[in-house]
Amino acid sequence: MYPLKFKPILKSTIWGGNKIIPFKHLDCRQEQVGESWEISDVKGDESIVANGADAGKNLTQLMNEYKEKLVGKENYERFHGEFPLLIKFIDAQQDLSIQVHPDDELAMKRHNSRGKTEMWYVIGTAEGAHLRSGLSQKITPEEYARRIADNTICDVLADYQIHAGDVFFLPAGRIHSIGAGSFIAEIQETSNITYRIYDFNRKDKNGNTRELHTELSKDAIDYTVHEDYRTHYTPKQNEGVELVKCRHFTTSVYDLTEPMTVDYSELDSFVIYICMEGSCKVTDNEGNELQLRAGESVLFPATAQTIDIAPEGSVKFLETYV
Known part of the structure; x- marks a missing residue:
């Protein structure tokens, strides 16, 4: 086998910006590209190999053909032949909805899917860029539902001004949202299970608000409060x-x-x-x-x-x- 590159899967969104296409040196026109799925084995969004003898095959086909040669023996057995990670670039021109993801146990019980633990690395920012990660004060599931109804959920979320190089780890169950001006690399479990908690009462082009998953998310949230949700590290060169x-x-x-x-x-x-x-x-x-x-x-x-x-x-x- 050899090192594999894949064709990006570009996704236009209501909150998407204009950074991804030039960042990736792509010769194409597409408006409001919010996400580039770099490496994906999500059903319906399987990445296509762009180089070498396997060009044109998708990641599912590679898994079926190469098995442990591609992902390792233990990974192949643990993930039952599915590629375990989803890699994205995300460009937010507006705030994304506030979300939470179920853990593996809850996602399997409800959706026959893996859950979604993920991390963000901030590549770049516009002025005032921010994101939300975790609760800033203790609340109960009942207060959570009330705050969704009366539009005060943001008052109890930790909100961070961000800069290039910032890192956030988001275990399943942690409430979070990417804010306007954020350009991020995301690494996550291969899962597309998202519970939308709050969407700022925005309407789509047809005048409809997007569905919220208040009851589903109530049991998925980790209500633990931490002092700091940022991942701290010391940058070093050449290691x-x-x-x-x-x-x-x-x-x-x-x-x-x-x-x-x-x-x-x-x-x-x-x-x-x-x-x-x-x-x-x-x-x-x-x-x-x-x-x-x-x-x-x-x-x-x-x-x-x-x-x-x-x-x-x-x-x-x-x-x-x-």
Whole structure:
């Protein structure tokens, strides 16, 4: 196998902006692109391989064909042949709805699906950019429902002004929303189960408000209050800095100006690089080489033992695996 790139799945939204297409160097016209699904095995939104001998195949087909060679033996068994992560870029020109996602147990019980634990890495921001993550004070499920009805739910949510490089970990059950001016890389479990809590009473082009899932979300919310929901880390050059480690994924950030070889020989997993700045050449132990530049993501199969990274000036990317 070889390092895989995929065709982006661009999604226009009522809150989408205009950053994603130029960021990804795409030659296309599409308005209000809020999301680019970079690597997806969500049914109906399966990513299509863009390079090499497997070009034209989708990720589900790759899973069926390569199995543990693609994702690792333990991952293949654990996730029953489904690719476990969904990678996105998100560009919010307006506030997104306030949401919560069920955990694996509740999602399986209600929807026969995995839940959604996720993380955000802030790539860039417009002036005043913000996001919401977690409760700022203790509330009960009954007060939660009342605050949805009387439009005061935002009063009890932690609201953060954000800057490039900020990181937020969002375990399933944590209330959250991406605010206007946020440009973000998102890593999450492969799941499309979202409970919409509040949408600011917005109406679509037909004058209709979007459905809220107040009762469903009531049991999905983790009502624990934390002092700080931001993930704190110390940026470093020319070494990996771990950001998040959980049972669903481990993610680090690399900011390189010098060549580096990363050894994955002890890792029983695929590895994904999500490039946010600059460019580099990556070469695996079998001699497969490709260029990775800002706006691109690449999937290294579990058969990759080592990866040589040669920055072209400088490069910043996220590394994630299960």
